[in-house]
Amino acid sequence: MERKAAYRLAILGATGAVGRAMIRTLERRGFPVESIKLLASERSANQTLTYAGQAIQVEVAKPESFEDVDIALFSAGAGASERFAPEAVKRGAIVVDNSSAFRMAEHVPLVVPEVNAHALDGHQGIIANPNCSTIQLMVALNALKEFGLERVVISTYQAVSGMGQTAIDALAQEVESWRQHGKVEETIFPLANQDVHYPMAFNVLPQCDVFLNNGYTKEEMKLVNESRKILEMPELAVSPTAVRVPVVYGHAESVAVRFQTPVSAAVAREKMHTATNLVVVDDPANYLYPHPQMASDTGETYVGRIRQDLEDPHTLLFFVVADNLLKGAAWNAVQIAEALVARA
Amino acid sequence: MERKAAYRLAILGATGAVGRAMIRTLERRGFPVESIKLLASERSANQTLTYAGQAIQVEVAKPESFEDVDIALFSAGAGASERFAPEAVKRGAIVVDNSSAFRMAEHVPLVVPEVNAHALDGHQGIIANPNCSTIQLMVALNALKEFGLERVVISTYQAVSGMGQTAIDALAQEVESWRQHGKVEETIFPLANQDVHYPMAFNVLPQCDVFLNNGYTKEEMKLVNESRKILEMPELAVSPTAVRVPVVYGHAESVAVRFQTPVSAAVAREKMHTATNLVVVDDPANYLYPHPQMASDTGETYVGRIRQDLEDPHTLLFFVVADNLLKGAAWNAVQIAEALVARA
Numbered sequence: 001m002e003r004k005a006a007y008r009l010a011i012l013g014a015t016g017a018v019g020r021a022m023i024r025t026l027e028r029r030g031f032p033v034e035s036i037k038l039l040a041s042e043r044s045a046n047q048t049l050t051y052a053g054q055a056i057q058v059e060v061a062k063p064e065s066f067e068d069v070d071i072a073l074f075s076a077g078a079g080a081s082e083r084f085a086p087e088a089v090k091r092g093a094i095v096v097d098n099s100s101a102f103r104m105a106e107h108v109p110l111v112v113p114e115v116n117a118h119a120l121d122g123h124q125g126i127i128a129n130p131n132c133s134t135i136q137l138m139v140a141l142n143a144l145k146e147f148g149l150e151r152v153v154i155s156t157y158q159a160v161s162g163m164g165q166t167a168i169d170a171l172a173q174e175v176e177s178w179r180q181h182g183k184v185e186e187t188i189f190p191l192a193n194q195d196v197h198y199p200m201a202f203n204v205l206p207q208c209d210v211f212l213n214n215g216y217t218k219e220e221m222k223l224v225n226e227s228r229k230i231l232e233m234p235e236l237a238v239s240p241t242a243v244r245v246p247v248v249y250g251h252a253e254s255v256a257v258r259f260q261t262p263v264s265a266a267v268a269r270e271k272m273h274t275a276t277n278l279v280v281v282d283d284p285a286n287y288l289y290p291h292p293q294m295a296s297d298t299g300e301t302y303v304g305r306i307r308q309d310l311e312d313p314h315t316l317l318f319f320v321v322a323d324n325l326l327k328g329a330a331w332n333a334v335q336i337a338e339a340l341v342a343r344a
Numbered sequence: 345m346e347r348k349a350a351y352r353l354a355i356l357g358a359t360g361a362v363g364r365a366m367i368r369t370l371e372r373r374g375f376p377v378e379s380i381k382l383l384a385s386e387r388s389a390n391q392t393l394t395y396a397g398q399a400i401q402v403e404v405a406k407p408e409s410f411e412d413v414d415i416a417l418f419s420a421g422a423g424a425s426e427r428f429a430p431e432a433v434k435r436g437a438i439v440v441d442n443s444s445a446f447r448m449a450e451h452v453p454l455v456v457p458e459v460n461a462h463a464l465d466g467h468q469g470i471i472a473n474p475n476c477s478t479i480q481l482m483v484a485l486n487a488l489k490e491f492g493l494e495r496v497v498i499s500t501y502q503a504v505s506g507m508g509q510t511a512i513d514a515l516a517q518e519v520e521s522w523r524q525h526g527k528v529e530e531t532i533f534p535l536a537n538q539d540v541h542y543p544m545a546f547n548v549l550p551q552c553d554v555f556l557n558n559g560y561t562k563e564e565m566k567l568v569n570e571s572r573k574i575l576e577m578p579e580l581a582v583s584p585t586a587v588r589v590p591v592v593y594g595h596a597e598s599v600a601v602r603f604q605t606p607v608s609a610a611v612a613r614e615k616m617h618t619a620t621n622l623v624v625v626d627d628p629a630n631y632l633y634p635h636p637q638m639a640s641d642t643g644e645t646y647v648g649r650i651r652q653d654l655e656d657p658h659t660l661l662f663f664v665v666a667d668n669l670l671k672g673a674a675w676n677a678v679q680i681a682e683a684l685v686a687r688a
Contacts, residue, residue: 151655155499155598157548157587175519182639189427196631202592203637204501206649206663215538215609215651222652237655241598241663243501246590248546254499254585254598265559284555287540293528293547305550307559310568311495311581319585 001070001093003344006034008136009337010093012061013076014038015047017165018098021330022073023051025299029334032341039065041076049331063087071337073109074098075329089125096127096336098329101219102266103128103226110229113335114276115142120339121228127336132162132328133208133242133251139301139327140320141231141257143275144268148260150314151237154223157245157252158208159292160200162324166192168248174201187250190244201246208242217242227336250292251324255317262313265306272303277327282306299331345438347516347688350378353681354413354437356405356428357420358382359391361509362442365674366417367395368445369643373678376685381410385420392541392657407431415681418442419673434471440471440677440685444562447472447570454573457679458620459486464683471680476506476672477552477563477586477595478570483645483671484664485575485601487619488612492604494658495581498567501589501596502552503636504544506668510536512592534588545590552586561586594636595668599661605658616647621671626650634665642667643675 009026013019019040026033028337036051039061047058059065061080064073066088074081074097081101081287088095102108109119120127130138133156141149160167170187177185178201189200190207198205201341208219218238228236234333245252273280281290282304290302301322322328353370357363361407363384370377373379380395383405391402403409404426410416410432418425425445432439446452451464454472459482477500484492487579504511514531521537522545533544534551542549552563560568564584572580617624625634626648634646645666653659666672 098675102677153600155585157501157589172351174632179519179523188579190631199637202590203594203635204589204591204596205635206596206598206633207628207631211631214654215628215649215653237653239600239653239655239659239661241499241600241649241661243598243663245501245548247544247548250547252548252550252587254550254587256497256585257584284551284559287538287551287555288536288672289550290545291542291549293543305559305585309581309583311583315583317583317585319587336524 001340001344006032007341008035008068010037010039010066010072011071012039012074012080014049014058015040015044016075017074017161017168018329020049021325022075022333023049025326025330025334027052029099029338031334031337037065037069042219059241066091069093071096071340072334073337085126086223094125094340096126096129098129098334100131100222103130104146104229109154110226111336112138112230112332113339114139116230117339120343129329129333129336130226130230131222132324133158133253134223135328135332136251136301136320136322137223137227137253137255138230138276139278140255140272140303140318143272143278144257144259144263145231147263149231149233149236149257150260151258153239153256155241155254156243157247158242159247159250159324160244161249162251171200171246171248174199178202200244203246205244206241208244208312216240247292249296249323249325250321251328252292253320255320256315258312258315263316265308265316267314269306272306277301278303280304290319292321295321295323297326299326301327345684345688350376351414351650351685352379352412353377354381354383354425355609356383356416356418358393358402359388359469360419361505361512362419362669362673365669366419366677367393369670369674369678371396373682375678375681381409381413410435410437412438415440415684417677417681429470436614438469438471439580440473440680442673442677444475444566446470447474448573449515454570455680456482456574456676457683458483458573461683462537464687473673473677473680474570476668477502477597478567478574479676480595480645480664480666481567481571481597481599481673482574483619483622484599484616484647484662487616487622488601488607489575491607493575493577493580493601494604495583495602497583497600499585499598500587501591502586503591503594503668504588506595515590515592516545517674518543522546527644544588547590549588550585552588560584593667593669594642594665596636597664597673600659602656603661607660609652609660610663612660613650616650621645622647624648631664634663639665639667641670643670645671
């Protein structure tokens with residue numbers, strides 16, 4: 001990408017929960033924007049959104065939409081990414097793709113800028129944004145990588161906004177049914193496109209995304225495979241359990257990590273304290289630890305409850321929280337765009 | 345205890361969430377009741393409750409209340425247990441205590457009847473009911489004990505009813521504040537008696553009970569110490585993280601267990617299937633797994649998402665759910681009373 005004073009952007013999936021967060025994040029971070037095109041499917045294009053005080057009509061995405069675009073941020077699902085990313089690249093745009101379409105493709109960098117911005121070098125037009133639950137885990141683990149990561153056991157507490165705006169509305173609807181009838185009527189959880197639904201309000205569901213043949217969910221396997229790619233540790237052992245909870249914004253993760261060397265909580269806290277964009281909130285005596293509503297609407301990753309395992313000095317436990325729509329999606333994508341600009 | 349056709353019972357803490365569940369459980373299980381005394385503190389005694397269709401005035405608990413009582417079920421907090429249990433035992437009653445007061449005392453059996461009813465032999469008048477989060481873990485782990493438990497990593501998803509009826513009301517109040525103002529106003533979470541409170545509705549809080557000096561919470565250390573005592577494995581490695589979630593009834597637990605021998609998911613499923621009062625709900629192809637609202641108002645423990653670790657054939661992951669007020673408290677206490685009767 002050529003270095004410029006400002007860039008021509010496009011956002012595909014601009015009307016979705018992540019697309020809207022991308023617009024807000026570009027504003028908040030003062031990204032150098034020359035022009036911005038907002039794109040969506042036919043179904044969603046009948047809308048006007050606002051960027052930096054300026055009303056912008058959302059257009060129906062077509063291959064030609066990506067003419068005269070420097071950077072395209074994609075968040076319209078894997079199908080749309082597969083269709084439009086090659087078209088955008090062909091027309092000279094760099095695509096930062098929030099879908100899972102290209103994440104594991106060999107020549108596509110999968111980037112958390114604080115962790116592996118170097119992977120951007122030599123990209124071929126498409127850069128993948130990792131899955132929300134992976135990103136925040138990476139920011140925390142990277143701070144401790146020097147102790148030799150051996151095994152990661154992770155249980156997640158994932159917000160419904162990870163399923164998009166319809167899921168946010170559905171949770172509100174379930175809460176309302178509980179208020180009116182004292183009973184939660186199920187809506188679309190754990191997945192809109194499956195036969196069986198369960199209540200999400202006042203419940204937790206150990207299913208995020210579809211089940212694979214190995215008994216793990218796709219969300220769980222993303223945690224495994226994306227972590228290995230980002231950390232460049234193809235052998236890293238990851239034991240994932242992904243659980244949806246009735247939270248609107250903010251994923252939390254309970255993590256136990258075994259290292260090659262012993263690590264004290266104090267040393268880990270110090271390492272994490274100096275890591276970029278990782279905020280240590282860890283003072284039990286004053287009841288300080290991270291929780292989703294603390295992280296909501298921020299771009300940082302928060303870590304607390306850092307403690308050594310009771311038996312194994314090589315193992316640390318901690319609790320990681322971030323806004324899944326921001327650091328877990330839109331914010332990280334904009335950071336990738338910034339890193340591209342810095343490298344231009 | 346002498347064998348009889350029916351027994352004289354007392355319930356201390358009868359007006360609380362667990363006390364009421366004890367009354368309902370005695371009814372549901374058809375416990376042989378000759379008489380039942382409902383006891384509470386002065387503050388709560390001005391109430392009439394119903395047992396088997398019969399209105400019973402709640403009395404203020406005094407040492408003399410335990411005259412002519414065969415079995416006393418206690419659920420009024422550790423302070424009340426410390427005060428009244430010796431008085432009840434002195435008067436010939438057997439106390440089944442739901443508080444933490446005596447759980448770790450050397451001569452007090454700590455009992456999950458499906459797991460260690462034999463520990464009741466030679467009791468000295470007080471039997472302790474384990475903590476809610478421990479009980480359901482024990483039912484699941486006991487089914488796999490023959491493979492040699494080595495290490496248990498557990499992250500919990502705990503319902504607010506574990507903090508009593510006031511917490512259930514407080515969560516409803518927070519949901520209402522969110523409905524009216526679009527923002528959750530914090531109430532009493534994570535603990536009524538501490539200076540700092542956080543929103544619980546649409547949030548998760550990695551604090552159940554108070555923090556101890558080692559950085560773990562009391563709830564987490566209960567999981568460690570009670571598991572070791574019940575399983576009679578004083579060296580068992582347990583790595584606990586206890587988290588409160590906005591669920592009313594039903595605790596869930598994400599568990600990773602390492603065994604001395606390799607264990608396949610199929611073998612584990614079969615062993616768990618034959619365990620008493622453990623229900624295997626584990627058919628991902630048909631979207632079947634346990635969740636809190638499935639377990640709510642039942643006495644069973646549910647397990648699903650049983651799968652072998654991706655790297656280590658000695659490690660299994662699974663998800664355990666039970667009603668924290670029933671199997672986690674009242675139901676287990678009544679089961680202990682039944683086991684005492686069976687042994688009389």
